[in-house]
Amino acid sequence: MENQINSENAKLIALQLGLLSAELQDRNMLWFLNSITQLYLNENQLYVSLIEYDFGQSKEGQSQLQILQRFFEKYFCDKIPGLSDVIHQSQTFDTIIDFLLKINGNFDRTDKLNIPYQNLLGFLFKVNAFSTIYDQNKSVVKSFAKPKSFLQANETSDIELVYKTQRLDSSDDQTVRREIEISQEIQNSSFLIKIFAYLKIKKQTFIFMRKYQGTLAKRLETLNNLTLQERKKTVIKLSFRFIKAIKAMQDLKIIHRDLKPENLFLDNLDLQLSNIIIGDFDCSKKLQDRDCDRDMSINHQSNTYKYDAPEIKYSFEYDIFQYALIVLTIANNNKYIGKEIVGCRNLNEQDHEEYYSKESLLKNSNLSQYPSDFIDMISKCLKRDPQQRPTNKDIYEYTSSLYYLGTIKVENTVQQISEVQTRQNQNYQPLLSENLTQQQQQQQQQQQQSQLQQQQQQQQQQQQQQQQQQQQQQQQQQQQQQQQQQQQQQQQQQQQQQQQIIIINNNNNNNNEQGSQQQQQQQQQYQQQQQQQQQQQQQQQQQQQEQQQQQQSQQQQQQQQQLQQQQPQQQQQQQQQQQQHKRKQEKQNKNI
Template identity: 30%
Template structure:
């Protein structure tokens, strides 16, 4: 199932055409024409784009699937689409206009040694990741590559969807590219590359070892030296302590991000790198599986959704670095701020705003068939310290899974529980569906309504002692919440998962309560409008398109 949105309206309604090129009889191109275009609603900057037209046959299911895979993938060193359209028997894919940055034989001659080394490192890492993601890419000419501020990008406009390649072919083309474009007398270390290697992974390891980029560093993520070599990041802050399961780096956004991405980013950027560790080999393999799962889930969403999704990632051999916007706080930190500063407190309006924002994101996940399984205040990120002026984004998907529509639940064993016992539902070892998330939503909102004080038990031996309707009513009655709000918490914390409500049902109630409280207080801005409806509508259309093909 495909979750990122395609365009609901036509290409012609979005773009004006400046030039068209369609004579490729003597060139090996995957598209039959391309146009230089500008957006109709962008009268000021007149930023140019390339619109490439790719014909397809409705019987070529594997090719169609490849189009959609490439469309959503977030590997850092590939140029992704700006827009994606399906019209008749062709895909129209719009890319940033970056021809001024294309590599050429002449431009390579003027690069210094460090930049050339970095290009080889980046290409080997990227082609390895593309092979892992089942989209092997053959570098056949320099026009396929773009170099911006020392970062090399593969231009997916030139990707041959119709020609099946293999990892071996991709490796051989990479070796040939290095031999043809980098001279041994300039970079003598090339002679030490393992050109006899028969896998991209072993060839990549030989490149990193040759340039002394594989070092033991117990204070940083694995291959952090490679990360620094590529991105020239020297000023950074580690946000996670040594006991955390991830390294979290904060640094200023790179200038190249401004040139390559059209969506807005925060001034500071986060790179999250999950630690690959465990007592047994199987534990380590499980971590790697979780990393891949988190990446694939984050690729289902774009940065304008209520999800703290990465906008790009790079995986150096097995070690991933996920690039995300910087959030000022998570909800747990906001609770701590309340305890330290009496001027910071939850009004009823703020409580309802949190409940509404949170459920919008959760409803979006459930619409996409995703179970989060680790919802808690630490995994709810704030875009603004003034909650009424920002959004709440759901984060941390390394325990999430996709729930197939024909599958009502999954067998969960002891080792497949959520990360945080305090927020586990009573049925944690039984069949579970989306109701697990509803329990965690209800308990988190119960905590919010209780002014940031956790109302449950780490190990609950007596359910009614903590979660009966009478206990919930008794804890919250002093705050004068609406009956509908109290009822939602009670329903979410039902012991029987089948009796808990659906996310969409809760969203409707919370929206009504928030807007009612907002109008009553006659203050506070409206919450930023959600992208959820637009995303869901386009998702329904995309599902129909795919089913019709």
């Protein structure tokens, strides 16, 4: 790379190297930059490789700033006027970076109308335009054409990328640092937002992410174009895909604490087909065991109060509450239930029960159209006490049964309300446990059906084996018949030869009576031998046929015995399936 550095590109390379070194020191990562061969350049963009990191020359008291100053003296000071004076006078990275920003095109100047250093992004990545997607509170999100340097992005689907940043006057460095650290944890999940890289320019951090089809908040209005049945099915699908994303996040020990439709991204414009991708982890936290009983700080709390849970403790149940409140709002035709301005945290226990109890929810005409079990699940997730809420596993198993089995039906509003009023003081089994027993029954039925299929396959295999044996026996018989025919032909040839001999003898010994008598005796003996041989062959054939018949009859008897043994088992399994089906229908009738 040393031959590629000149007075024109040295300034831009030094700026990128200064930003990299400053971030490494900020993250307490010491990189021993000793040689120009540790750097790679492609279209004036700087790349470094972990393979080139040298961790074997550590010296006490050495900082990343000192390493960079020595490196600049060795390779850059002779190409950049004034750099030597700056690095000898600087005690921090900011002074060096300000100098490099200025000489590269006055990028140190900030414009209040635009995001600070956005012009530097355009210069580095050769981007001409940025389109604003979101600009509220502290966050700013803009899209731009994918640069060639983002090799991690998909060449066909990632036509555009987005960057997310915070306004400089309200930026919380810990919040940004937390989101960057969490982004490294979620890279392998398809249900959590894809982050490609980040760039920190002094206090301004840009996080580069995949651009999705939009947010759930902007697509909810499309539900109004669906029929009642289609809308309910879509809500069930979204509830299942949403909890699947939460489960993936909580499996990584991450709590989000700011779930809302604006933070849920879609990979398809059709809500019936789209997955839910969770994004915006600036309020999130990697949960440790010691955090479970701690209260959230003000900086860790969300900016949208209406979806906040009542408690302020670190817990997975916090996200479960927000999940249920979002699903409830969607099911209620996008109308919030509760006090939208202050949120659930400022409700007393009585008001909370009046809004979110199962009985209260089923009185709502929009919600009463859904299965009562589904409303019961939402009500349990909205319990004021976090310990009474179901886990993500419980919700996942229940919603997956609705999603895959298609048990979504229209409920009669009047019947539901009257039924709830008559059961207010009755105890009933929890919804999730009932659903689990139904799933177990279905699994048992599937196992029984698979066993029956295996038995049928075994019978077919046995029949095929019998057919093969019969074919083999027929082939053996044919071979034996061919051998017999060959023997008969040989005998006939011998007879002809003997007759010829006899004729010759008769012609030569007409006057010899004794010779003729001997010949006659020989002929009689030969005929007797032939008869005996034929009788022996017939006896052998009869014995072979009798043996074959005995073997076939024995095989048939064995098969019949096996079938007789299998038939009672099949009848018992069919009876069990019928009984389980009747019980399931009775339970469904009771629920209706």
